[in-house]
Amino acid sequence: MTTPLMSGQAGASESTLSNPGFERGDLSGWSTTGTAFHGSVTNQPGWGWGCCFNQQGTYHLWGFAGGGDAPTGTVTSEPFTLTGTGMVSVLVSGGRNDDQLYVALTTLDGTVLHKATGTDDEAYRRVTWDAREHLGEQLRITAVDRATGGWGHINLDDVRVGLDKAPARASMGSPPTGTSPRGRAPRPRSGSARARIPSATSSTTRSTSRTATHCGVPSDRRTAFSPAPSSSTATPPGSPAPHRKRSSPRTA
Known part of the structure; x- marks a missing residue:
């Protein structure tokens, strides 16, 4: 059992199902158990105390419409053969409960392959499942409502089979950009931008550091020196002679 692959906005659709978006205004092509979804196909754009469902087309399955949150039951599509891109997507909304409220893609014996609950x-919201490993198989869509408290309903619309674009297989499991397959950052190539990182600032720093060493004074004491006085300014009596730059490095 897996989680939804993607989510997004609704779009125009068609499907191998005979009534994938309840546009017939009823549950033809679907079978039910319990009473949760009796009378739940509606064309209402909003829920009375708010708006909007943003359903695809005119009709959709609003789990609350038939009897509120208390009823329980299931609604299951007729079998369909997975073809096309191998992707299956549905519009889902309603209560959030992974165990008691969800829409699922199942095998004919009821095994859940993928499922999504409300929020x-x-x-x-559109939920898309990657079911390519089941291409050519017969599958079903089922909505399950076992919840009875607040937000105890699930909504469904616009089932799409084999129509949504599949993600590129080559992109699945690839290492993050900027890392090698083992997770280490790749070494910069000669002449690359990373190899040319030294800038004017770093060059100036190195030059200053060499000058301080050449003068025999640690770099962290460079600020102790004052600029040498000009030749026209006399040195006050008793003052130490100004520091003068040697013409060549001291040799051992």
């Missing part, structure tokens, strides 16, 4: 919000 405690009536506005739909």
Whole structure:
């Protein structure tokens, strides 16, 4: 059992299902258990105390419409053969409960392959599942409502089979940009931008450091020196002679 791969906005759709978005205004092509979804197909754009569902087309399955949050049950699509891109997507909204409220992609025997719950919000979001490993197989979509308290309903619309673009296989499992397969940053190539990092600032620092060493004074004491006085200014009696730069380094 896996989590949703992607989410996004709704778009125009068609499917191998006979009534994928409930646009017939009823549950034809779907079977139910319990009472949670009886009378739940609606064309309402909002839920009375807020707006909007943002359903695709006119009709959608609002789990609250048939009897509020208390009823429980399931609604399951007719079987379909997974073709096309191998992606399956649905519009989902309603209560958040991974175990008791969800829409699922299942095998014919009811094994859940992927599922998604709501977000405690009536506005739909699109959830897309990568089911390419099941291409050619017969599958179903089912909505499950076992919750009875607040937000105890799930909503469904616009099932898309084999229509959404699949992610590139080559991009799956690739190491992050800027790292090698073992997770280390790659060494810069000669002449690359990384190899040309030294700037004017770093060059000046090295030059200053060499000058301080040449003078025999630690670099952290460079600020102790004052500029040498000009030749026109006399040195006060008793003052030490101004520091003068040697013409060549001291030799051993």
